[in-house]
Amino acid sequence: xxLLQRERGRARxxxxxxxxxxxxxxxxxxxxxxxxxxxxxxxxxxxxxxLKGTTDITVWFHAGPSGEFDMLHRxxxxxxxxQRAVRVELIALxxxxxxxxxxxxxxxxxxxxxxxxxxxxxxxxxxxxGKLRPIDSCVPDSVKNDLLSSIRKQxxxxxxxxxVGTFDSGLGPYVRPxxxxxxxxxxxxxxxxxxxxxxxxxxxxxxxxxxxxxxLDLRLNYCLPGQEWNTYGFAxxxxxxxxxxxxxxxxxxxxxxxxSPEAVKALTIMQSCSKEGLxxxxxxxxxxxxxxxxxxxxxxxxxxxxxxxxxxDVKIVPLPDFGKGTVTGMGSWQWGVTTGATDGDAVxxxxxxxLEPDQIRRMTQANGAVPATNGAVKISPAFAxxxxxxxxxxxxRTVARPRSQTPAYPAVTLAFSKAFAKIVVDRAxxxxxxxxxxxxxxxxxxxxxxxxxxxP
Numbered sequence: 001x002x003l004l005q006r007e008r009g010r011a012r013x014x015x016x017x018x019x020x021x022x023x024x025x026x027x028x029x030x031x032x033x034x035x036x037x038x039x040x041x042x043x044x045x046x047x048x049x050x051l052k053g054t055t056d057i058t059v060w061f062h063a064g065p066s067g068e069f070d071m072l073h074r075x076x077x078x079x080x081x082x083q084r085a086v087r088v089e090l091i092a093l094x095x096x097x098x099x100x101x102x103x104x105x106x107x108x109x110x111x112x113x114x115x116x117x118x119x120x121x122x123x124x125x126x127x128x129x130g131k132l133r134p135i136d137s138c139v140p141d142s143v144k145n146d147l148l149s150s151i152r153k154q155x156x157x158x159x160x161x162x163x164v165g166t167f168d169s170g171l172g173p174y175v176r177p178x179x180x181x182x183x184x185x186x187x188x189x190x191x192x193x194x195x196x197x198x199x200x201x202x203x204x205x206x207x208x209x210x211x212x213x214x215x216l217d218l219r220l221n222y223c224l225p226g227q228e229w230n231t232y233g234f235a236x237x238x239x240x241x242x243x244x245x246x247x248x249x250x251x252x253x254x255x256x257x258x259x260s261p262e263a264v265k266a267l268t269i270m271q272s273c274s275k276e277g278l279x280x281x282x283x284x285x286x287x288x289x290x291x292x293x294x295x296x297x298x299x300x301x302x303x304x305x306x307x308x309x310x311x312x313d314v315k316i317v318p319l320p321d322f323g324k325g326t327v328t329g330m331g332s333w334q335w336g337v338t339t340g341a342t343d344g345d346a347v348x349x350x351x352x353x354x355l356e357p358d359q360i361r362r363m364t365q366a367n368g369a370v371p372a373t374n375g376a377v378k379i380s381p382a383f384a385x386x387x388x389x390x391x392x393x394x395x396x397r398t399v400a401r402p403r404s405q406t407p408a409y410p411a412v413t414l415a416f417s418k419a420f421a422k423i424v425v426d427r428a429x430x431x432x433x434x435x436x437x438x439x440x441x442x443x444x445x446x447x448x449x450x451x452x453x454x455x456p
Contacts, residue, residue, distance in 0.1 A: 046344035047138035055346035071366035112340035128407035163334035167369035170300035170392025194326035217293035251406035330400035411444035
């Protein structure tokens with residue numbers, strides 16, 4: 001396998017096919033004996049407030065060439081230049097392999113970095129399987145209290161903090177107010193004014209009469225089976241109807257939850273829009289930008305392109321209220337201290353640097369994401385009160401929900417994602433598709449005995 005690319009320009013560590021095969025076995029079975037031993041030690045205190053002399057730490061990052069990676073590169077460079085106690089080595093993983101596979105491979109071969117970047121919902125599986133250490137002993141109360149509540153929720157498992165992000169995500173339909181007002185459609189300004197299901201259906205038909213044949217963009221070009229977009233973008237519909245992806249109390253079964261009448265109703269609503277041809281297939285990724293669809297259901301990452309296409313004529317509105325109140329998604333990539341870290345205090349010193357308000361502002365200006373702390377929000381005009389993206393902050397503080405907080409999340413999201421694609425894109429029978437997803441999730445739960453704390 002290709003050597004890791006390091007910021008210092010030297011490749012000193014490689015992954016080998018044997019390690020990857022072992023990792024895939026671990027991933028398939030939920031952890032071998034070594035994972036069990038690590039999980040039993042995972043309650044250790046990670047920080048004691050004392051650096052162990054000059055320390056080199058390794059940091060893994062998921063992204064290839066991007067504004068986000070370029071900014072992190074500069075932040076590492078600035079950190080290393082500003083002090084001598086901790087030296088950070090930034091590693092960009094090869095893009096040829098799925099990131100999660102590489103993490104599993106490193107865990108199996110004992111080569112995890114000190115600080116790991118990972119998609120937030122994977123935290124629960126990583127914590128359970130012993131890949132992460134809790135960081136609540138590292139994070140001062142002043143920092144914890146400044147974090148957005150959504151960041152704290154995303155990073156918490158079994159009552160402890162295991163991860164923290166420097167940014168969160170924002171989800172909500174983008175609309176063109178000029179088009180809606182011309183059609184006599186009200187433009188909501190906050191979660192309390194969200195459209196109802198009946199309103200949404202009427203709005204789409206009214207826009208069709210105005211000449212927009214397929215007025216709703218759901219980013220169907222993202223909607224491939226297994227893609228996280230399906231869960232992130234549309235689990236909120238299930239929640240808003242009153243359903244769930246898995247038993248929220250025990251996380252021991254999806255039966256009676258993902259295939260409940262509420263979940264069937266939620267996905268039937270989405271399928272009806274598809275069957276009526278109201279959703280643009282968006283094969284060119286430009287349904288909104290080219291004016292075909294005046295409503296685009298997507299996240300914060302499209303704000304720049306949408307506003308560039310229609311300067312002064314773009315507004316973010318809350319997701320519709322499908323019966324039990326508007327709900328939105330939350331969660332993005334987070335940082336966690338791994339069981340491979342030799343000095344938790346050294347790792348925290350770098351992570352604390354990334355969490356400084358000015359550093360968060362630098363990063364979110366580079367990637368367009370939502371600042372992770374209240375202090376950073378205040379110095380970010382787009383997200384501060386009165387800013388064009390402030391709705392994302394309001395939603396994260398009031399109506400956002402984390403994706404299923406269970407070590408079974410990888411199985412949950414894979415099953416739901418496949419079902420959503422079948423139902424909305426292929427227009428398969430809703431109940432049958434959800435029943436199939438339930439069987440897949442419950443099989444994973446049975447294979448792992450419900451993910452007990454003392455596994456294996």
